[in-house]
Amino acid sequence: MRLLAFVSQHGYEIFQATLEHVWLVALTMLLATAIGIPLGILVVRRPWLSKAILGTANVAETIPSLALFGFLLPVPWLGNRADRVAIAALTLYALLPIIRNTATGIAGVDRAVREAARGMGMTERQILFHVELPLSLSTVIAGIRVATVLTIGIATIAAAVGTGGLGEFIFRGLAMVNNSLILAGAIPAAALALAADFGLSLLERRLRPGR
């Protein structure tokens, strides 16, 4: 019940932290999508690059998040502001699922369809934009969904470098051994993750090609 009291007292603060959190995640996802989809296309189109791209993304995924934030702090320009560090690190984490799903989606396009498109005299670019990407859209969205849920979670840790967001409450709660404070950060974060998961799964289902 101390949680309820806390929420009624600090409702506005929680609301603001949630907004900060959403902002952080939204920027990250925008960046990760803008970088990840072209990289996913490259993985399919230039097989010799696929090992390098997927390997790098894989390694980034294995670095503990707290350490990654630390590594990026001394980088010029990036390290000047906490949110830059946070977004850069979060983007690195979000890339792998997006790259992988884009590549899987494109590689999974029916061979007959691709063959027909080539045979009709479509250029590689036309095939990509008119056939392959539309047909793999639901798979790409599924990757974005996984990445978003992941990012919402990891973004709480970004508070360690001072970006604000819901992680603030969690770190403060940990320091003060105050469970209501931890929950005030954790519950909205979990709710955000569930909402993002649900919303994107709806989108994913709508975009699934016929059959």
Added chain:
Amino acid sequence: MRRLVRRPRRMSSEPDGQPIIEFQKAGYRLPNGKVLLKEVTLAVPSGETLVLLGRSGAGKTTALRLINRLLEPSAGKVCVEGRSTLDWDPIALRRRIGYVIQESGLFPHCTVEQNVSLVPRLQRWPAERIEVRLRELLALVGLDQGEFLPRYPHELSGGQRQRVGLARALAADPPILLMDEPLGALDPLTRGDVRREFHDLQKRLRKTVVIVTHDISEALLLGSRIGLMEAGELRGVYSRKEFLNATEPLAAAYTAQLRALEGAGDRT
């Protein structure tokens, strides 16, 4: 009816009597060295329907894909309208050649209308011209346009899909049509219908058509000539009559199979 069908345009680049498709000792080998097609020499005059007949793995599809440069010959050359396919811009070449494949290869995320109008749209035809052409094409392949234009491929039967595939291949009125087992995925009755319709259609359109099939009755009905293929080689090219009397063991095997079928039909 006549107005639905475009008169074939005589191609300036192709003097009379010149074959529109020509294989000159054309071969194809996979990068790993496996030979799929050995030194095929073959000329297809304009307006002919040539059927490539053979079992799967005989190299029929390989030969077909050399014509629209989905593959490039590793030996000899393939000429279309007198020019080696390697001298053509592949995109320009493919837009002059309609291509129909088994399972039709329709785009599952596009309606019938979008599928059929794709090539004209890529060639930036004006919208009114596309609309007129769509109507012509659906009438040509015997589909009701009001009913079918807004449908998606998964809402069609196999036979309807194949008709749409044919309409799509004919959209920009290409002088050449390539068909790879176009009826392979259909049930026997639908197959018969579509086959007869195509036969009538071909008589009116007078395009140069190359069809790949393993079905002897299809070959005899549709082909003005039959090219018999086996193990990557062209064993011979026959007219219908010649084929039925051919002594080539493979041709004889096919005709024997046909006779057996007919015999069974007579008894029932």
